[in-house]
Amino acid sequence: MAEIDLSYALRLPPKEAIAFLQQKGFAITWDWKENLGERNVQSFSVSRATKLEVLQAIHAELLRVLTDGITERTFIKELAPALEKLGWWGWQELTDPKTGETRLVNIGPWRLQTIFRTNIQAAYMAGRYKAQIDGAEDRPWWEYVAVLDERTRPGHAALHGRIFRYDDPIWDFIYPPNGFNCRCRVRTLSDFALERSGGRPENSAGRIGEIVVPIGEDREGNTITRTVKTFRYTDAMGQEKIFHPDPGFDYNPGRTWARWDALGSLEDCLEQTK
Helix, strand or coil: CCCCCCHHHHCCCCHHHHHHHHCCEECCCCCHHHHCCCHHHHEECCCCCCCHHHHHHHHHHHHHHHHHCCCHHHHHHHHHHHHHHCCCCEEEEEECCCCCCEEEEEECHHHHHHHHHHHHHHHHHHHHHHHHHHCCCCCCEEEEECCCCCCCCHHHHHHCCCEEECCCCCHHHHCCCCCCCCCCEEEEECHHHHHHHCCCECCCCCCEEEEEEEEEECCCCCEEEEEEEEEEEECCCCCEEEECCCCCCCCCHHHHHHHHHHHCCHHHHHHHCC
């Protein structure tokens, strides 16, 4: 099982990442679509985890990842027995708390791998954003950095090296992570560093749009959609392409968290971002 490379993030002081994860409450959900976007900043949830004790056990172990620096492998190895004792491991008959529907679900290491990668990456990126926005006066140019290997999605690779000012609205929805297992990040540049690098800043004006994406079905079988922002760009072959984050990742957790802290209410924060 390949582990996600978070070495660049682990060099950072994790206090903001810890604070981001610590402030979350708990939300019992049956499906990942029930806690999408900005709401995910406020509450910690895991699909099919319908017992508070299960959520608390996973949350506590994620905090230990940040505070003690344990690896993905150790996270899975040490959390699995605890979840087994709580009856949330292997093949389980789980009941949707809203409908009473029972479904046979297989919970194994792959689920914990996804939980680890999604939550740890989001926490580090939220903390990173807060630090970067605080230093934006000295380092106002932000560069998208992708891991350019065979696992990198073409859309993410196409953003690699693109530079925008910190206050460009594009960062409201492409600041990583942009999907499950996304390993992208953002680095900041001063005016001098930008000039020395030879980078050419862009402006997203006139290039941001929206697309309606189907994300599954509700309990009655009706199609659920989400409106996701898009960025129009020209690729290396001169062809026009459209990038959009995966549904549920089409927002900036760090920005939402920072605004929430400033406004004192998530509801006020969400109202301001409409």
